[in-house]
Amino acid sequence: MIEITKASLIKNERTILSDISVKLTESRVGIIGHNGSGKSSFAKLLNGLEPCATGQVRVGGADISKHRARVGFVFQNPDNQLVMPLVEEDIAFGLKKSGLSKSEINDRSDALLKKFGLAHLRERLTHELSGGEKQLIALIGVLIMQPEHIILDEPTTLLDLRNRAILLAMLDKLEQQLIIVSHDLDLMAQMDRLLLIHEGRLHADGDPSQIIATYRDLSV
Ligand SMILES: Nc1ncnc2c1ncn2[C@@H]1O[C@H](COP(=O)(O)OP(=O)(O)OP(=O)(O)O)[C@@H](O)[C@H]1O
Numbered sequence: 001m002i003e004i005t006k007a008s009l010i011k012n013e014r015t016i017l018s019d020i021s022v023k024l025t026e027s028r029v030g031i032i033g034h035n036g037s038g039k040s041s042f043a044k045l046l047n048g049l050e051p052c053a054t055g056q057v058r059v060g061g062a063d064i065s066k067h068r069a070r071v072g073f074v075f076q077n078p079d080n081q082l083v084m085p086l087v088e089e090d091i092a093f094g095l096k097k098s099g100l101s102k103s104e105i106n107d108r109s110d111a112l113l114k115k116f117g118l119a120h121l122r123e124r125l126t127h128e129l130s131g132g133e134k135q136l137i138a139l140i141g142v143l144i145m146q147p148e149h150i151i152l153d154e155p156t157t158l159l160d161l162r163n164r165a166i167l168l169a170m171l172d173k174l175e176q177q178l179i180i181v182s183h184d185l186d187l188m189a190q191m192d193r194l195l196l197i198h199e200g201r202l203h204a205d206g207d208p209s210q211i212i213a214t215y216r217d218l219s220v
Contacts, residue, residue, distance in 0.1 A: 007055035030191035072147035078134035132163035
């Protein structure tokens with residue numbers, strides 16, 4: 001479980017998030033809200049990419065700063081995540097310091113690429129992949145670390161309908177808790193629970209159909 005207690009976030013002397021307290025226990029949690037409301041900032045708080053100015057984020061009862069590896073993060077722009085020239089090197093990158101042997105890393109990487117039907121991308125150059133392919137490989141690079149929770153920031157934004165369907169099928173196969181920031185309301189409607197962030201605060205929280213209705217009301 002990820003538990004946020006009275007969290008606030010300040011950047012360049014500007015308050016971005018204020019007094020957010022929530023326990024995330026559901027398997028699929030969505031985060032919605034207007035542009036600039038603070039969704040990505042909140043997502044980054046959840047895995048310690050951004051430190052709280054006040055309050056705390058705990059994962060499995062311990063402070064997030066000690067457990068960042070338990071919470072994977074898939075960035076909105078995969079170019080922020082893909083760092084190695086070859087796809088196979090990129091997928092293996094996060095495990096380099098894990099103590100696993102090269103063959104163990106290769107086996108894990110192979111198994112994931114096969115499981116998600118992406119083995120044909122293994123020997124490609126990362127910078128030559130399409131935006132959608134990059135998004136899928138960035139997710140594989142997070143999955144190989146075997147996090148218990150995965151945060152995805154706008155995972156469907158760059159994807160055409162086919163790659164969106166591939167990504168959603170990948171997500172369906174995952175047992176981990178997923179926390180997804182998105183403007184894709186069809187996807188958000190499928191979540192177990194939605195959080196609505198508005199002007200840096202947790203404005204509403206609950207059943208997707210109710211929260212989407214509240215969000216629509218805020219948008220007119
Ligand atoms: N380093 C920073 N310094 C000051 N303000 C910042 C900084 N980074 C982000 N912000 C501001 O924080 C607010 C929240 O940004 P955030 O990216 O979390 O919004 P968002 O809800 O994810 O938006 P979008 O839907 O457009 O991606 C915005 O007003 C943004 O301009």
